[in-house]
Amino acid sequence: MEKQQNLSKNQKIIFDLIDKSPEPLKAYSILFNVQKKGINAPLQVYRALDKLVEIGKIHKIESRNAFIACQNSSCQISKATAFSICESCEKVSEISNTKLSKYLSNFADEAGMKYSKYNLEFFGLCKKCKSK
Amino acid sequence: MEKQQNLSKNQKIIFDLIDKSPEPLKAYSILFNVQKKGINAPLQVYRALDKLVEIGKIHKIESRNAFIACQNSSCQISKATAFSICESCEKVSEISNTKLSKYLSNFADEAGMKYSKYNLEFFGLCKKCKSK
DNA sequence: TTGCAAATGTTATATTATTACATAGTGTTA
DNA sequence: TAACACTATGTAATAATATAACATTTGCAA
Ligand SMILES: [Zn+2]
Ligand SMILES: [Zn+2]
Ligand SMILES: [Zn+2]
Ligand SMILES: [Zn+2]
Numbered sequence: 001m002e003k004q005q006n007l008s009k010n011q012k013i014i015f016d017l018i019d020k021s022p023e024p025l026k027a028y029s030i031l032f033n034v035q036k037k038g039i040n041a042p043l044q045v046y047r048a049l050d051k052l053v054e055i056g057k058i059h060k061i062e063s064r065n066a067f068i069a070c071q072n073s074s075c076q077i078s079k080a081t082a083f084s085i086c087e088s089c090e091k092v093s094e095i096s097n098t099k100l101s102k103y104l105s106n107f108a109d110e111a112g113m114k115y116s117k118y119n120l121e122f123f124g125l126c127k128k129c130k131s132k
Numbered sequence: 133m134e135k136q137q138n139l140s141k142n143q144k145i146i147f148d149l150i151d152k153s154p155e156p157l158k159a160y161s162i163l164f165n166v167q168k169k170g171i172n173a174p175l176q177v178y179r180a181l182d183k184l185v186e187i188g189k190i191h192k193i194e195s196r197n198a199f200i201a202c203q204n205s206s207c208q209i210s211k212a213t214a215f216s217i218c219e220s221c222e223k224v225s226e227i228s229n230t231k232l233s234k235y236l237s238n239f240a241d242e243a244g245m246k247y248s249k250y251n252l253e254f255f256g257l258c259k260k261c262k263s264k
Numbered sequence: 265t266t267g268c269a270a271a272t273g274t275t276a277t278a279t280t281a282t283t284a285c286a287t288a289g290t291g292t293t294a
Numbered sequence: 295t296a297a298c299a300c301t302a303t304g305t306a307a308t309a310a311t312a313t314a315a316c317a318t319t320t321g322c323a324a
């Protein structure tokens with residue numbers, strides 16, 4: 001949502017597409033959508049996705065093999081991500097809850113081990129689907 | 133680790149393999165390993181995996197597309213899973229921490245929405261790898 | 265013993281992701 | 295500018311992961 005000057009051409013094309021999408025996009029759906037812009041091969045998409053994930057502009061929804069733009073300006077490094085996923089309509093939102101992220105970032109297991117990174121996916125029914 | 137009477141033939145073969153493995157197994161590695169037992173097609177493996185996940189005997193490590201046996205006798209339904217993953221040696225352990233699971237099971241987002249299920253993956257270096 | 269649900273077998277195919285190798289741009293510094 | 299390192303791009307081929315479709319069999323309960 002903010003600076004993207006330093007994105008390369010392909011990275012920018014692909015980020016813009018994901019950022020405009022109301023739903024997570026899959027790699028080959030991205031590929032299909034950017035072919036008119038001269039991106040022809042899966043690898044071009046995956047390379048851009050890798051970079052965008054690395055710099056925190058997008059996140060991968062692991063359980064869906066899909067990508068969404070970061071909705072939380074503060075998680076530039078994407079080391080601490082949490083999402084809510086509707087199992088009916090597949091709507092996905094990034095959760096930015098300070099208490100939750102503090103709790104998880106400070107979590108230490110029985111052995112006292114702390115972790116440098118986490119990804120949390122919540123599943124349920126979104127408001128809309130619940131009321132149906 | 134406990135009852136498995138009601139597993140079918142293929143389910144049992146595949147569960148036993150996963151349960152004995154010190155590391156998460158991928159579907160096609162499972163397939164390769166059970167071909168001598170007469171399981172020849174990917175679909176036979178995926179069907180057993182789906183069922184085993186459904187009944188909570190195994191869990192899928194989403195970020196790795198791999199499967200491990202449930203190490204936590206209490207999570208029969210696999211609606212609340214947490215794992216620690218070593219980014220160096222790829223060792224994976226299931227975390228069973230009552231506080232954590234209570235915290236997450238009761239978590240409600242800004243809109244007050246609660247979730248019926250979650251999956252959490254922590255990443256870092258395991259003890260062994262850290263001391264290298 | 266009929267009937268249903270779950271599981272199996274088999275083939276083909278869809279979807280997701282990477283390897284390998286060649287080329288081009290970008291910025292830094294000698 | 296020339297040399298260098300680094301990042302990004304282009305292209306082809308292929309590997310790895312997962313599902314569709316359809317026929318058959320098995321386990322078990324009414
Ligand atoms: Zn984010
Ligand atoms: Zn929904
Ligand atoms: Zn478990
Ligand atoms: Zn390790």
